[in-house]
Amino acid sequence: MAKTYDDLLAKVAACPVKKVAVACAQDDAVLEAVKAAKERNIADAILVGDEQKIKTIASVLKMHIEDFEIIDVKDTYEAALTAVKLVHDGKADMYMKGLIDTKSFLKSVLDKEVGLRTDKTLSHVCVFDIEGIDRLLFLSDVAFIPYPDLETKANIIRNTVEIAQACGVDNPKVAPLAAVEVVNPKMACTVEAEELTKMNEAGDIKGCIVDGPLSLDLAIEPQAAFHKGTTDRKIVGDADILLFPDIQAGNITYKSLVHTAPCKNGNILTGTKAPVILTSRSDEFEAKVNSIALGAVVAEALNNK
Amino acid sequence: MAKTYDDLLAKVAACPVKKVAVACAQDDAVLEAVKAAKERNIADAILVGDEQKIKTIASVLKMHIEDFEIIDVKDTYEAALTAVKLVHDGKADMYMKGLIDTKSFLKSVLDKEVGLRTDKTLSHVCVFDIEGIDRLLFLSDVAFIPYPDLETKANIIRNTVEIAQACGVDNPKVAPLAAVEVVNPKMACTVEAEELTKMNEAGDIKGCIVDGPLSLDLAIEPQAAFHKGTTDRKIVGDADILLFPDIQAGNITYKSLVHTAPCKNGNILTGTKAPVILTSRSDEFEAKVNSIALGAVVAEALNNK
Numbered sequence: 001m002a003k004t005y006d007d008l009l010a011k012v013a014a015c016p017v018k019k020v021a022v023a024c025a026q027d028d029a030v031l032e033a034v035k036a037a038k039e040r041n042i043a044d045a046i047l048v049g050d051e052q053k054i055k056t057i058a059s060v061l062k063m064h065i066e067d068f069e070i071i072d073v074k075d076t077y078e079a080a081l082t083a084v085k086l087v088h089d090g091k092a093d094m095y096m097k098g099l100i101d102t103k104s105f106l107k108s109v110l111d112k113e114v115g116l117r118t119d120k121t122l123s124h125v126c127v128f129d130i131e132g133i134d135r136l137l138f139l140s141d142v143a144f145i146p147y148p149d150l151e152t153k154a155n156i157i158r159n160t161v162e163i164a165q166a167c168g169v170d171n172p173k174v175a176p177l178a179a180v181e182v183v184n185p186k187m188a189c190t191v192e193a194e195e196l197t198k199m200n201e202a203g204d205i206k207g208c209i210v211d212g213p214l215s216l217d218l219a220i221e222p223q224a225a226f227h228k229g230t231t232d233r234k235i236v237g238d239a240d241i242l243l244f245p246d247i248q249a250g251n252i253t254y255k256s257l258v259h260t261a262p263c264k265n266g267n268i269l270t271g272t273k274a275p276v277i278l279t280s281r282s283d284e285f286e287a288k289v290n291s292i293a294l295g296a297v298v299a300e301a302l303n304n305k
Numbered sequence: 306m307a308k309t310y311d312d313l314l315a316k317v318a319a320c321p322v323k324k325v326a327v328a329c330a331q332d333d334a335v336l337e338a339v340k341a342a343k344e345r346n347i348a349d350a351i352l353v354g355d356e357q358k359i360k361t362i363a364s365v366l367k368m369h370i371e372d373f374e375i376i377d378v379k380d381t382y383e384a385a386l387t388a389v390k391l392v393h394d395g396k397a398d399m400y401m402k403g404l405i406d407t408k409s410f411l412k413s414v415l416d417k418e419v420g421l422r423t424d425k426t427l428s429h430v431c432v433f434d435i436e437g438i439d440r441l442l443f444l445s446d447v448a449f450i451p452y453p454d455l456e457t458k459a460n461i462i463r464n465t466v467e468i469a470q471a472c473g474v475d476n477p478k479v480a481p482l483a484a485v486e487v488v489n490p491k492m493a494c495t496v497e498a499e500e501l502t503k504m505n506e507a508g509d510i511k512g513c514i515v516d517g518p519l520s521l522d523l524a525i526e527p528q529a530a531f532h533k534g535t536t537d538r539k540i541v542g543d544a545d546i547l548l549f550p551d552i553q554a555g556n557i558t559y560k561s562l563v564h565t566a567p568c569k570n571g572n573i574l575t576g577t578k579a580p581v582i583l584t585s586r587s588d589e590f591e592a593k594v595n596s597i598a599l600g601a602v603v604a605e606a607l608n609n610k
Contacts, residue, residue, distance in 0.1 A: 179556035251484035
């Protein structure tokens with residue numbers, strides 16, 4: 001079971017090297033991340049995009065990219081379709097966003113012919129390795145789905161459970177978060193949290209233990225659960241997956257962790273046939289490399305299904 | 306201008322010693338905090354409650370409380386009214402919750418005869434001193450108002466600005482937070498964030514600079530603002546006050562800071578005639594002492610108005 005990013009890297013090292021297809025690779029930050037991933041044996045890459053621009057960036061950054069396969073496609077969207085088709089056809093294991101707007105990139109992910117569409121909900125998972133917490137935390141959805149309804153929340157849990165299991169967390173504990181740990185009819189998210197708990201008990205959400213609503217301290221901090229005298233819950237500070245009531249709570253918490261806590265993080269888009277890496281410019285270099293490592297772990301798990 | 310809790314303590318040390326009236330002081334954690342506050346010259350206290358129980362707790366904890374004035378009132382709510390009246394009458398400077406349920410305590414705060422009611426909105430302010438951030442951050446509302454509407458958000462800002470000013474931050478920068486930094490009609494909090502910004506520009510919210518919507522990274526991290534090429538905003542990673550869209554986002558973020566970031570924090574209730582300290586059992590000992598220090602700073606500012 002991976003408890004840290006080092007554990008994830010060890011998992012990656014134990015598998016055949018995966019390959020990431022980059023859409024519009026003419027992006028300095030993405031090139032640097034992909035280069036580092038190759039050097040660290042995390043993943044190889046196929047660079048799809050404007051070859052001349054890619055080589056110019058590499059030259060400016062004094063980066064050797066001779067070892068990478070480059071497919072020269074100048075048109076942005078055509079480059080995306082070319083890259084995603086490589087994953088669709090099994091010639092690459094994961095798909096990564098380069099210098100292309102998010103909307104067009106997602107359109108290529110969902111393309112019916114060459115994309116990675118499934119019948120699942122698309123959702124975003126962010127995986128944190130935080131100092132002082134003895135396991136990985138899987139946060140969702142902090143970036144993609146604004147206001148999930150009950151069924152969408154159930155789907156987010158299902159997607160995130162798959163990612164946790166790929167990381168070796170076999171029966172993850174899922175905390176649907178709220179400001180409080182009791183149902184309050186005036187707070188819709190607490191009512192939904194209880195519903196999700198019942199759906200899990202009824203077998204509608206499998207492979208995990210759901211217990212909500214929970215405040216964050218009771219979800220992640222055993223001491224807090226102890227101080228509050230919590231004894232009748234399935235989660236007592238030992239949650240693996242944190243489900244957020246909406247994107248505002250998720251995104252603000254995510255950014256507070258990134259900018260104030262000593263931690264490592266990476267993130268992927270899931271609900272697709274293969275892992276999709278959609279890091280943003282504001283993500284740190286290491287977060288981009290971690291995201292590729294996370295993608296490789298998930299790709300390996302999908303291969304073994 | 307106070308930039309850390311050490312600065313706040315220096316401010317406290319430079320003023321006449323304040324006095325806190327404790328409602329139902331027969332609570333071990335509250336007694337320990339009050340005792341530490343006295344030893345550190347942060348504040349004196351009047352202990353209102355069941356004298357025998359107070360003395361028993363002190364004896365069990367081997368705590369010398371001979372220096373404290375004790376007013377023996379056995380009935381819980383009567384003790385609260387007695388304590389709050391001390392503040393109302395100017396015999397104490399701030400009011401603190403002991404072993405009494407929050408609902409009854411707040412009822413005493415709002416008592417028309419002897420309470421601390423004003424025509425302002427009651428709101429909660431949490432003040433953080435976070436490693437790596439060069440100033441205090443004032444968060445609201447993370448504990449008290451579930452789903453503030455536009456006018457309530459304006460009132461929360463007004464209350465929080467007073468607290469920031471009491472701490473020496475004369476013209477605080479206020480970031481109404483969201484998952485994104487642009488208005489999205491499908492996200493009500495971004496529309497309200499823009500409204501609040503306009504209300505500030507129109508002079509309806511004074512003594513501060515409001516700029517929203519803002520994502521947390523753009524609000525607190527100058528590097529993030531730089532990376533995103535933000536140049537046309539009034540806030541570029543230098544916000545003092547963080548306004549949350551609702552209590553879910555506020556509370557989860559608050560607890561993520563407390564449990565994962567290297568930080569100090571304290572909190573008070575405001576919109577009252579005098580500072581009200583309403584720490585919960587799950588607050589750390591130091592957070593309780595910090596809250597008393599914060600109350601003392603605010604009480605001094607109110608005295609000088």
